[in-house]
Amino acid sequence: MIKHSKVKTIAAVASACAALFAAAPASAYVYAVSKLEIKDLDIGIVPAGAANTAINDVGAASNYTFNLTNTASFTPIGGVTATDSGGGSCTGQVLPSPSTLCNNSGGPILGAKVANAPGLLSLRAEDNFAILGSNNTQSYSNADSEITTAKLVNLDGTKTNTVQIAESLLNVNGTAKANTEVKSTTTLLTSIFTTSDTDLYVSFEALLTLKGNIAESSGGVYTSSAGSNVTFTLSNNITGDEWTWNPSGNTATNNCVDQDDVVAANCTELNDGGNLNVTRSRSFNPSGYDASFDSFKSFGLKIANLAAGSYSLSLQATTTTSVDRLHVPEPGSLALAGLALLGLGAVSRRSRKQ
Incomplete structure (x- = not known):
């Protein structure tokens, strides 16, 4: 006995x-969110020195490819990582005649399945890009993305709009991560101009929400991190010459570079309204960070005097979150x-x- x-x-x-x-304990959590909205993304290709207007646009884009990837994971202390993912891709062409495998019937051009980390609450519904925020009772990690409209698909004056979000919250011990990636590749054929060069313009507006908090009532090991990355790349398909642009909000520095020069002499930032390539993190309690925009910011780029040839223009945008929580009684x-x-x-x- x-x-x-x-x-x-x-x-x-x-x-x-x-x-x-x-x-x-009550009122204890680790949280991070990164949400990026891009609207009115426009690509203009005009004769060198001409104004960037619709009437001057030579419409040299020939085809396009869109890709979306969402992932969310959770690793409990001493356990195995469980991951959910969703993705999608579609292609189309403008020349010699328009055709597309992307959706152009009124819904989003391309939507990827939402990812909700297994082992946590599945709070994010499909195509719901609202910020869920932090609370003292729930734990989740999720990601979603969508290309709402695209100029090269609609061909009706509509510009390109995208939205993506990664968000994580832990009220339990473990590690949670979320990631979204939007990729768009457009092939530009300027070989139709054999006697003159062309200028390429890129313009858009962006709204970034990036913030996180550690709010624990006692000791432990905690980390909250969120990041955003936006990169435009223009490549000459024959010579391999390449220009990259990472908007940073620093108007005093030309952030357009090429593979041969530190700064591309023929590449000029027209607007750089905020830092779209930023990572924030904290590892002490209590603490927080906020690199969010208060409103949509304007961005613009000009690459002048492109020689006749075949070019590819790509946009890659990622939003990420990572939170760790080991609460000590x-x-x-x-x-x-x-x-x-x-x-x-x-x-x-x-x-x-x-």
Whole structure:
């Protein structure tokens, strides 16, 4: 009987200790979100020196490819990572005659399945890009993305609009990550101009929401991180010459570079309204960060005097979050666990005497 009681006591103490380390205290969480909206993305190709107007646009784009990838994962302490993912792609052409495998019947041009990390709440519904925010009871990690409209698909004056979000919240111990990636590649054929060069213009507006918090009531190991990356790349398909642009919000520096020069002499930023290539993180409690825009910001680029030839223009945009949480019970709770263990030792000694 004593032996059976001892076993029950060991189980009770073990269960209590496990609960202390796993349970989340009230008003405790680690949170991160990165959401990027791009609207009115326009690509203009005009004769060198001409104004960037619709009437001057030579319409040299020939084909396009769109890709979306969403992933979300959760790793419990001592457990195995579980991941959910969703993605999609579509292609089309403008020349010699328009055709597309993308959706152009009134819905989004391309939507990827939402990713909700297994083992946590599946809070994000398909095509719902609302910011869920932090709370003291729920845990989730999710990602979604969509190309709402695209100029080269609609061919009716509509410009390109995209939206993507990665968001993670932990009220339990573990690691959660979320990631979205939007890729768009457009092939530009300027070989139709054999006697003059062309100028390429890129313009769009963007709204970035990037922030996170660590709000714990006691000690532990915590990390909150969120990031955004936006890169435009123009490549000459024959010579391999390449220009890249990473908008940073620094109007004093030309962020357009090529593979041969530090700064591309024929590449000029027209607008650089904010930093779209930013990562923020915190690892102490309590703490927070916020690199969000207060409104849509304008961005613009001009690459002048492109020689006749075949070019590819690509946009790659990523939003990421990563949160880690290892909550350590408060000293009072640890003291109670210690008393329970001492009691177990006393029971053990008494049983040996008997």
